[in-house]
Amino acid sequence: MQAEQSAVAPVIAPPTERALRDARNDRLFGWLLKACALIVLASLLGAAGATLWGGRHAFGTFGWHFLGDATWDPGNDHYGALVPVYGTIATSFIALLIAVPVSFGIALYLSEVAPPWLRTPVGSAIELLAGIPSIIYGMWGLFIFAPFFSDHIKPFLANYLGNKPESGHPTWIAEHTFVGKLFGSDYPFGASVLTAGIVLAIMIIPFISSVMREVFQTVPTRLKESAYALGSSTWEVSWDIVLPYTRSAVIGGIFLGLGRALGETMAVTFVLGNAMQLSASLLDPGASIASTIANQFSEAAGLQKSSLMALAFLLFVVTFIVLLIARLMLRRLALKEGR
């Protein structure tokens, strides 16, 4: 045995040099690949770090008051984040309020209701919405939807639900509830928080509905068939079987849409009106973090620039947390599936 091995060893010897070279190349290649992968990590950390560093003057000057301050006054060099933060949250919230039920409907239709031959073309059409660049949404919003909104939808909302109708006599619901404040407005144009919310909703519908549709298809057929066999209707199967089974992923999909809505710039900038004012009315113009940065950054200097960077940092941290929750929720279903 011993002798045989030592006899073989010299024969193996020549390839060892090559094996060593291969091993060294493999190691170098592995490092190169790892370095590329770490760039992903570096860009996330870098984006957070760069905006925090850029915003250090604003954070240092205003401290925690920056968050709760509603003044944005370049004339006196005094800046607070409340108006854009409110605008970002309000538009995204409206967008979710509209997009979640519509997306659920689309996912339900495409996975349970529609005849099979219709599912692929309609599904691709809805996904096409996600492919349209946000600047197109912005232009459509500015030139087509905002005028339509101010001609047809806004007067209706303002007259029946607002506390400042043209007739001067608000309806009962407007006079006695908070609804009146939400829809009361003297502003004559179509750009408003509500308009931006609607445009955002259209933008995030394809994202939410495609996640929902995908996860609805992971529900075991056995489970659905059992419910059907017990006499459930399609709606009962969807609401009582499919939705509970996919709950975490559905929430993940909604948060994914929220993450998109929070950071969206172009579509919002065009239809939000860019007014640095805090108004309770959804029909008044406002500003979001992203739209404020897009509008002011090129001409800003000093403390204003730093405040915009600070806003970007806030936006980045909030979207990061929202997207983190989204991915964790989506992963829970994937784990269940793998079990």
Added chain:
Amino acid sequence: MATNESLYLRRRIKNILALTLSMVATLIGLFFLAWILWETLRQGISAIDFKLFTKITAYGEDGGLANAMIGSLIIDFIGIAIATPIGVLAGAWLAEYANRTKLGESIRFLNDILLSAPSIVLGLFVYTIVVLPTTALTGGSTTFSGFAGGVALALIALPVIVRTTDEMLRLVPSTLREAALSLGVPQWKLTMNILMRAARSGIITGVLLALARISGETAPLLFTAFGNNYMTFNPMDKMSSLPQVIYQYANDPGEAMHAIAWAGAFVVTMFVLLLSLASRLVLSRNKVSHD
């Protein structure tokens, strides 16, 4: 008996109502898709004109978008040229080297977050790491540049390419790896020459999707490439791009400017939609050849 009947009826009505509403929701989605595409087509085609492709934006109302189109092509090219090698190699690391390791899983996870991170913040990041240093180094003569715009777009394209490469490589059957490794092929050769080739059409799809994504991106270009009313081929110069000119023209009060903006919007939309169509074709052709 009677209560049974009424319960059954109530459940049926509820079912029909819910299913009808789901159809209405789908119609709402399709309606907005049709509305947006229709307006872009209608306004865009009526404004399209030969001078759009020959004249530059410096002429304003009488001008075209030639410099913006060239600028867009250059910036997009820089973005893809930076993001493709990095993204493909990073994707290969995730799929081949770090699959199921802790660091690999975390980076895959963070890549998904980068995929939907707000592009405007990435633009500010590139402003900080590219525009500010070049300004300081050249004493203020070089500030915004097409190159900086390309870097910003690369950051947006990167996670798309990483993700598709990772997914496509993981779809390659492991028997292929085992066969190659048993013949003594080193892992780098296996990855570059065998697995990449097997997953090639999927990776190309990812690159095309990334290109579609960045060619409509506006926000990060506002403070990186900035814009330029004259034709330039120098990537270290300020450079305009189609989305940025559309943004600028749409905010202009002049009607004639709006028409040019619509024409630009039409060109961008067609480009993006054709790219996503092309990416689908690449993928489906590959599927057929494997069958």
